[in-house]
Structures are given as C-alpha cells and as structure tokens.
Amino acid sequence: MTVSSIATHRRRAVTAAVGVSLLLVAACSSQKEGSTSAANSGGSGSAASACPNEQQAQEAYQKTWQAAEQQLGMSGIKAPAVKVCDVDTTKYKKPPKNGKYKIAFAAQGPTNSWAMENEEAFKYQAQQKGVDVLYASANGDATKQVDNIQQLASQNPDAMVVVPMGPGITGQVRAAVQQGIPVVLCAGRLAGNSGAVSTVARSYELQATLLAEWLVKQLNGKGSVAMLSGIAGVPTAEFQKVAAAKVFAQHPGIQVVTKQYTDWSPTKAKTVASNLVAQYPNLDGIWSDSGFSDLGVMEAYKQAGKQVPPLTGDSSNAFLKAVKGTNIKFALSAFPPEQSQKCLDIALDALAGKPVPNIVNVESAAYTNAEIDKYVRPECSDNLWIPSSLPDSLLKKLKLC
Amino acid sequence: MTAVVKPPAQPRRRQLEQILPTIAPLGGVAAVLVLVALTTPTFFTGATLSLVLFETGLIGVTAVGQTLVLLVGGIDLSIGAVIGLTTVIIASDSGGSGARLPTAIALAAAAGIAVGLVNAVLVLVRQVPPFVATFVTFVLVQGGITAWTQGAPSGDIPEALGPLGSGRIVGLPTPVWIFAVLAALTGLMLSRTALGRHIYASGANRRAADMSGIRTMQVIAIAYVASALLAVLAGFIDAGYIGHVDAQLSRSLNLDSVAAAVIGGVALTGGRGNIAQTISGVLLLAVLLVWMVQLGAGPGGQLAVEGAAILLAAGLQHGGLFTRKKQQKGVRR
Numbered sequence: 166m167t168v169s170s171i172a173t174h175r176r177r178a179v180t181a182a183v184g185v186s187l188l189l190v191a192a193c194s195s196q197k198e199g200s201t202s203a204a205n206s207g208g209s210g211s212a213a214s215a216c217p218n219e220q221q222a223q224e225a226y227q228k229t230w231q232a233a234e235q236q237l238g239m240s241g242i243k244a245p246a247v248k249v250c251d252v253d254t255t256k257y258k259k260p261p262k263n264g265k266y267k268i269a270f271a272a273q274g275p276t277n278s279w280a281m282e283n284e285e286a287f288k289y290q291a292q293q294k295g296v297d298v299l300y301a302s303a304n305g306d307a308t309k310q311v312d313n314i315q316q317l318a319s320q321n322p323d324a325m326v327v328v329p330m331g332p333g334i335t336g337q338v339r340a341a342v343q344q345g346i347p348v349v350l351c352a353g354r355l356a357g358n359s360g361a362v363s364t365v366a367r368s369y370e371l372q373a374t375l376l377a378e379w380l381v382k383q384l385n386g387k388g389s390v391a392m393l394s395g396i397a398g399v400p401t402a403e404f405q406k407v408a409a410a411k412v413f414a415q416h417p418g419i420q421v422v423t424k425q426y427t428d429w430s431p432t433k434a435k436t437v438a439s440n441l442v443a444q445y446p447n448l449d450g451i452w453s454d455s456g457f458s459d460l461g462v463m464e465a466y467k468q469a470g471k472q473v474p475p476l477t478g479d480s481s482n483a484f485l486k487a488v489k490g491t492n493i494k495f496a497l498s499a500f501p502p503e504q505s506q507k508c509l510d511i512a513l514d515a516l517a518g519k520p521v522p523n524i525v526n527v528e529s530a531a532y533t534n535a536e537i538d539k540y541v542r543p544e545c546s547d548n549l550w551i552p553s554s555l556p557d558s559l560l561k562k563l564k565l566c
Numbered sequence: 567m568t569a570v571v572k573p574p575a576q577p578r579r580r581q582l583e584q585i586l587p588t589i590a591p592l593g594g595v596a597a598v599l600v601l602v603a604l605t606t607p608t609f610f611t612g613a614t615l616s617l618v619l620f621e622t623g624l625i626g627v628t629a630v631g632q633t634l635v636l637l638v639g640g641i642d643l644s645i646g647a648v649i650g651l652t653t654v655i656i657a658s659d660s661g662g663s664g665a666r667l668p669t670a671i672a673l674a675a676a677a678g679i680a681v682g683l684v685n686a687v688l689v690l691v692r693q694v695p696p697f698v699a700t701f702v703t704f705v706l707v708q709g710g711i712t713a714w715t716q717g718a719p720s721g722d723i724p725e726a727l728g729p730l731g732s733g734r735i736v737g738l739p740t741p742v743w744i745f746a747v748l749a750a751l752t753g754l755m756l757s758r759t760a761l762g763r764h765i766y767a768s769g770a771n772r773r774a775a776d777m778s779g780i781r782t783m784q785v786i787a788i789a790y791v792a793s794a795l796l797a798v799l800a801g802f803i804d805a806g807y808i809g810h811v812d813a814q815l816s817r818s819l820n821l822d823s824v825a826a827a828v829i830g831g832v833a834l835t836g837g838r839g840n841i842a843q844t845i846s847g848v849l850l851l852a853v854l855l856v857w858m859v860q861l862g863a864g865p866g867g868q869l870a871v872e873g874a875a876i877l878l879a880a881g882l883q884h885g886g887l888f889t890r891k892k893q894q895k896g897v898r899r
Contacts (some may be wrong), residue, residue, distance in 0.1 A: 443613035
C-alpha cells in the first residue's frame with residue numbers, strides 16, 4: 166500500500182466519522198437550538214431602586230391579562246410576576262422645536278405585511294399628532310439596525326422609537342439613551358439594561374399562555390398537542406414557545422408530541438403539518454403562534470381529508486378568510502401592528518415630562534371561531550391584520566382593502 | 567509522494583471508479599433508510615412516503631436545473647428568489663382568476679428568462695464568479711419583490727394551479743412525475759445529444775471546448791436560463807401546493823438543489839456528473855428532510871444533517887475514492 170493511499174484511507178475514515186457523528190448529534194438535538202432566555206425583563210433602567218406608583222402600574226399591566234382571558238371566556242390565568250413602575254421623565258421634558266417634535270423610528274422595514282402595517286400605523290399617528298418622523302428600515306436585520314440607531318441618534322431626534330430586531334442592538338440603544346434621547350422599545354423587548362424609558366408591546370407571555378390555556382380547556386386537560394413556532398432564535402417565536410410549553414407542562418394530561426418551526430411560511434407549515442398528519446394521526450390539538458402557519462396546517466389536513474384539530478394563532482385575515490364556512494375550532498389573539506401608535510404616544514408623554522410605565526402591555530382582540538363573522542374582512546387582502554384600527558381610506562391606499 | 571511503485575491493478579480500480587459515483591449515493595439512500603427503519607418505523611406509511619415523494623419532486627425540479635449549471639462549471643444561488651418571484655407574479659397578475667392564469671404564467675416565465683439571462687451576462691460578459699453573480703441576482707430579485715409588494719404581496723393563487731402542487735397521478739404526487747419526466751429528458755439530452763456533449767465539454771475545459779469550435783458562451787447561457795425556468799416551474803408547483811401567496815418564500819436562499827446535486831456526486835468544479843446522480847441525491851435529501859422532522863430535530867439539527875451529508879459526499883469525492891482529476895480549467899476570456 167502506498168503512503169498516499171494510507172493517508173487517503175485515513176482521511177476517508179475521518180470524513181465518515183465526522184459525518185456520522187454529526188448525524189447523531191443532529192438526531193438527538195431535538196429543539197435545543199435557538200432557545201432564548203425567557204427573562205421577563207422590562208425596558209426600564211431607572212426602576213432599579215424605588216418603584217413609583219407600583220400598584221397602579223401593576224394593575225394596568227394585569228388588566229390586559231384579565232381582559233384577554235375574559236375575551237376567550239376563561240378565568241384564573243396567572244400573569245407572571247413582572248415589575249411595573251412609573252418612570253420619571255422630567256429630564257426628557259422639552260418643548261418642540263419650531264412647534265414640532267422630531268421622533269426617530271428605527272423600524273423593522275417592510276419585510277412582511279405585519280411590519281408594513283406597523284410602520285404605516287406609526288406614520289399615520291405621527292401625522293395626526295403633528296410630529297416629524299425620521300425613519301430607518303432595518304430590513305429585518307439586527308446588525309443593520311445597529312447602524313440605523315446610530316445614524317438616527319446622530320440627527321438629534323427628540324425621542325426614538327425602536328422595533329427591536331434582536332438583543333444585538335442593546336448596546337446601541339444604551340448609547341442613544343446616554344446621548345439624552347428617550348428611547349421607547351416597541352412591539353418587542355430587550356434585556357433590562359438597555360436603558361429604554363419604556364417597553365410598549367403586547368406581552369409574548371400573554372399571547373402564548375392565553376392560547377395554550379384555551380387549547381388545554383378545549384381538550385379538557387387531556388390529549389396530545391403539537392407546537393408550531395415561527396423562526397428559530399427570533400424572540401417573538403422563542404418567548405412564546407417557552408411560555409406555552411410552561412402551560413402544557415403544568416397539565417400532566419397534556420402530552421406535547423413534537424415542537425417544530427414553520428418560518429411563518431404557509432408552505433413550510435403545510436410540509437410540517439403533512440408530517441404531523443402522517444406521524445400523529447390522532448393529534449388532539451395544535452398550538453401555533455401564527456395565523457399564516459395555520460393556513461398551511463389547514464391545507465395539509467384538507468389534502469389528507471382529515472378534520473383539523475383545535476388550533477391557535479395570531480389574527481391574520483388570510484386564515485380567517487380560508488377558515489370561514491368550515492367547522493374548524495380555533496382561538497386567535499392579535500399581536501396588533503398598530504401597537505406602534507401607542508409607542509409614539511408614550512414617547513410624546515415622555516417629552517411632555519409625564520411619568521410613563523416602564524412596561525405597557527398592549528390590549529388587543531382575542532376571539533374564537535364563534536366570533537369569526539365579527540372579525541373576518543372578506544373584502545380585504547389576506548395581508549390585513551385583524552382587527553385593524555387604521556381608517557378605511559388608508560387601508561384602501563395601502564391596497565389592504 | 568509515493569513510497570512504493572504502484573501495483574498494476576489500475577484497470578479494475580478504474581472500473582470501480584466509473585461505477586462508484588452512481589452507486590455510492592444510492593448506497594447512502596439505502597443506509598439512511600435502514601437508520602430510518604430503526605428509529606422511526608412510522609416512516610414507511612403511505613402518507614409519509616408520499617410526503618417524501620412530494621419533496622423529491624419539488625427539490626428535484628430545481629436540482630435538474632442546478633445540475634446543468636454545475637456541469638458547465640457554474641452554480642445558481644438565485645433559485646429561491648425566482649421561486650418566490652413566480653408565486654408573487656402569479657398571485658398579483660391573475661388575482662386568483664383562472665382565466666388570467668395563462669398571461670400570469672407567461673409573465674412569470676419571462677421574468678425567469680430575464681433572471682437567467684442576467685446571471686449569464688454577469689458570469690460570461692462581466693466575468694463575475696458564478697456564486698457572486700447569482701447571489702447578487704438573488705438579493706436583487708428579493709429587493710425588487712419587497713419594493714414592489716412592500717412585504718405584502720396581494721392577490722390569490724388560481725385554483726387551476728392546485729393539481730400541479732397538490733394533485734396525484736396514479737396515486738403519486740404530481741411533482742414527482744414532473745421531476746421524473748424532466749430527469750428522463752435531461753438525461754437523454756446529456757448523454758445522447760450534441761448539446762449534452764457541449765455542456766460537459768464547456769464545464770470540463772472551457773478553453774479546449776472553445777478551440778474545438780463549441781460556442782461555450784451559448785451553452786453556458788442555456789444552462790442558466792434553463793435553471794431559472796425550472797425554478798419558475800418549481801414556483802408554480804409551490805403556488806399550487808399551498809394555494810396562497812407566501813411572502814416568506816422569496817426570503818429563503820433555498821440551497822436544496824445545490825445540496826441534492828452535490829450529495830449525488832455532481833462535481834462543483836464542472837464537467838462531471840449525471841442526472842442519475844442527481845436523482846439519488848434528491849432522494850437522499852428528501853428522505854433526510856422528512857426523517858428529521860419525524861425525529862423532532864430542530865432546524866439546527868436539520869441543517870447539520872444536510873451539511874453532514876454534503877460533507878460526506880464532498881469528502882468521498884475529493885478524498886480519493888474516485889480519481890482526483892486535476893481540472894485544467896480554461897482561462898476565462
């Protein structure tokens with residue numbers, strides 16, 4: 166045997182060993198990747214010691230939870246302990262220059278219909294309030310958003326609203342705050358040390374817990390459940406996944422048979438759900454974080470000629486239109502793109518020197534199949550997020566209705 | 567460096583080298599199927615196998631195009647964007663009406679040809695390395711879709727497209743039939759026609775091919791356009807499969823076609839490989855993808871397995887199992 170052929174054999178053996186071990190690692194890796202810390206941190210850096218107006222602020226936060234469970238006809242859902250306080254904003258108080266505030270908006274960028282409506286709602290609200298907007302699109306990318314925040318901060322805005330794309334932007338947010346700019350985190354959150362004055366978002370835990378509890382109730386606490394999340398590693402998907410899994414873990418009768426990702430793509434969701442139909446023919450329920458994924462789930466069951474088990478999701482017109490006239494049981498909870506309007510309002514409150522809560526839990530619609538006729542908008546686009554608070558003329562202009 | 571004079575076992579070894587590239591990936595499929603049988607017995611049910619065949623069809627259609635591009639020494643990374651673009655064009659142009667579907671199909675095909683030509687021009691005229699050129703078009707098309715639709719593509723997929731993605735012929739998913747026909751035709755073209763020989767020649771040694779009178783520019787351009795058109799076809803299948811516009815589709819780089827071809831043993835350096843290898847690669851990949859979901863592996867696991875399979879395939883190709891041919895590629899003009 167030649168030296169080179171010995172070397173070749175050895176190399177081949179190493180390649181094969183690496184390949185096989187990777188296969189094994191991957192096979193055993195079920196779902197460990199992408200998990201993010203589920204810390205319930207709010208946005209405030211100033212609530213460290215004293216907690217002004219704690220009781221009222223806490224009540225306002227809890228009220229959103231109670232409203233949500235009532236909407237689905239449930240009670241007794243326990244909200245996680247979150248420290249909510251008022252933040253003193255007197256140091257940010259200033260009159261508008263030339264009669265108008267200049268607010269920076271570090272947005273996601275129109276990478277999907279939710280982000281598009283999120284931005285349009287913000288711009289509309291700014292127009293209503295007579296505010297100038299400095300806009301930057303992150304194109305869905307945290308790295309790009311770091312640049313965006315830096316550039317926006319350099320234009321000396323009075324305040325800044327950030328739709329956070331990931332924990333990577335925390336340092337840049339802190340830098341903007343140190344520059345004296347009040348920052349409001351919008352429809353997402355960062356760890357507690359970002360220095361943001363307030364975090365305005367529909368609670369991920371609320372969304373996920375509410376829908377998981379509804380599913381448990383539908384199944385009378387007994388049955389097998391599949392969990393479908395959006396994109397691995399994306400906070401919106403991961404926080405919800407953790408919160409929902411926690412609920413299922415509290416019910417010994419509920420067995421989570423698989424956890425999968427759909428990338429919020431109906432196509433991918435249909436492939437994943439086709440697999441579910443084949444592998445778990447007696448699946449009792451599907452917890453999903455997205456109406457767009459539900460669209461794929463529905464198509465998969467339809468193709469297999471089987472009844473869709475009770476399922477959950479957020480509130481997209483696409484799903485409502487597709488599901489109308491069927492007997493599919495579902496519960497949806499909206500993660501409204503219009504929360505950006507509340508974010509702007511809170512930023513303006515801070516500029517007026519009014520105390521603002523460090524966490525604002527946005528109220529939204531939660532409903533079941535029983536109320537579909539009240540919510541579905543057959544005349545509007547699949548892309549519309551339901552219910553929309555934007556005026557019809559604007560929805561028409563955006564080709565959403 | 568050779569320590570001992572090589573024994574005269576060359577002929578047998580050469581024979582082995584000729585058969586192995588086709589047999590090895592099939593062996594891989596068999597090995598994986600054994601593992602599958604051991605871990606997830608439910609895999610071998612009609613519903614799961616039909617899902618595997620569907621995946622085979624969908625990946626296969628784009629893998630045929632990718633194989634052509636790889637054979638001429640290129641690579642096509644723009645396939646995912648073209649698939650997304652196709653579904654968006656179908657939805658917005660037809661608005662869900664079957665009557666307007668032919669126009670929408672023509673438009674989508676035209677867009678596909680345009681993307682293929684841009685790829686070819688960048689690679690051939692501007693001499694941009696293929697993976698850069700086609701990645702640029704991927705980004706451009708994706709950007710174009712976002713600018714055009716603002717992330718919210720409107721319209722609906724006409725029901726007439728449904729059978730293409732969700733239909734069955736003789737009990738098997740339609741896409742796998744489409745793939746079978748395409749693979750057979752391409753296989754014949756590659757082995758029996760002048761164009762086929764020109765494709766191999768252009769990929770193996772472009773300068774020599776040029777000198778022997780082959781219009782390599784034309785041949786390479788044909789490969790890129792064919793790949794883009796097959797991506798358009800995959801877009802039709804996807805649209806028919808889900809029946810709704812999927813804004814997420816165009817955001818995926820979708821490297822399944824490259825993975826399938828490489829796992830099958832088609833050389834990234836051009837000029838070596840055949841459709842039979844692509845078919846084995848596609849089968850292996852489809853089985854792996856469905857198996858991973860059944861195992862409950864997360865996306866990390868799925869990617870790691872895909873990566874491991876490619877690594878194994880590439881390792882076997884370059885580790886000396888087959889002759890290591892020094893590719894004397896022609897200097898690009």
